[in-house]
Amino acid sequence: MTQFSFFSVIVPTYQRNDLLAKCLDCLIPEIQTLPAEQYEVIVTDDGFQITAQEMIREFYPWVKWVAGSRKGPAANRNNGAKYARGEWLVFTDDDCLPDPQWLEAYAEAIVAEPACLVFEGRTYVDRPRRSLAETSPVNESGGYLWSCNFAVKKQLFESLTGFDERFPYAAMEDVDFRLRLVKSGYKFSFVKTASVCHPWRAKGGWNKIKQHREATFIYLSIHAEELVNINSVYYLLFALRSFVNQTVPAILQFNFTGINEAFLEHFAYLYMSVLLWRYSLTSMKSLKNQ
Structure with missing residues (x-):
């Protein structure tokens, strides 16, 4: 059997313990088809009113919990990466549900394409859409490199200084990372079998729109x-x-x-x-x- 690389799964969270628990249930060693000794899970927690520390200690002792920097999702992901022991970083979000073969699919892709240092997976929804108020970052064919599902060689991630922490919201920070990656001459490959479910969520309303607007102008100030x-x-x-x-x-x-x-x-x-x-x-x- 081919010896796969060791993965560090980074899961940023912010006061959504109910959703985080469902995500971690999908990453249990008995569920994932990749052997348990070949990956670790790091939850980097930006919560302040509530945190997931106690929940993880009691129900998920195999997960490493670390306190976040409370500077937004970009900084929180970078914070988790600092604690990673893996040669590869795999990112998902606390409201995603990784499939059982998720990590094994990335491992097989790395073996099949040894020159590729970045892979993105498929993101799908759990059911047909029921309302115009629902949204999900669906990615069925690749090309987006959404932060909820991709794998990157840790050394490359660090050379790009990770996510730009000038982005305070969950908006445009992954677009910025993708652009810097491409500008540096790297390509990324789509792995359809490395799939996670991102259930439909309610749109964030005016506040979410305002965050996207601010993030867009931050992006343009960096990349005129x-x-x-x-x-x-x-x-x-x-x-x-x-x-x-x-x-x-x-x-x-x-x-x-x-x-x-x-x-x-x-x-x-x-x-x-x-x-x-x-x-x-x-x-x-x-x-x-x-």
């Missing part, structure tokens, strides 16, 4: 050249396409359930289009004055 791709036209077309292709058909399918959340989201896209138009004008004036 990306204004060519992420600009007012991008958000305008995105709003129109999603309205025509998704919202209109779903209105009848879901009997208008979640329509308020859907329209709020479309309004946010249009608002972002205006903000980015103003941002691009300001950027051009700054370049002319230099």
Whole structure:
């Protein structure tokens, strides 16, 4: 039998012990098909009102619990990676449910593609969508490198200084990591069998939209050249396409359930289009004055 690499599974969490428990239940050595001696699980906990420390001590003694830095998801993932003993880091989120063959699939991919240092897995949903108010980061064909399901050689992760901790929310930090990875000349491979379920969740409302807006401008302040791709036209077309292709058909399918959340989201896209138009004008004036 091929000797697989040792994995460190990093699970960031923040005051969601109920969801975290379901995630850890999927990572129990008796459930995962990869031998227990070939992986560790690290929960890095940003909680302050409640933490998962006691729950893990009592029910998951094989899991390593560490206190997070309380600086957001990007910093929390980096914090977990600091404690990793594995040659490879595997990231998922506390609201995900890894399949039994999840880690073994990554291990087999590493053996099959020894030159590849980054792999992303499949992220799917648990059931058909029931409402326009539901959302999930579905990834059925690859190309996204969402932070909820990917594996990276620890040495490479450290050379890229991990996730950029200037991102305070769960938004755009994985997009930034993917861009820096590609700019450094690395490619990532999609492993469909390395799958996790990300159940449908309620959209975060205006607060989540505000976080995405702030994160987008942080991203553009770091990668000014990306204004060519992420600009007012991008958000305008995105709003129109999603309205025509998704919202209109779903209105009848879901009997208008979640329509308020859907329209709020479309309004946010249009608002972002205006903000980015103003941002691009300001950027051009700054370049002319230099």
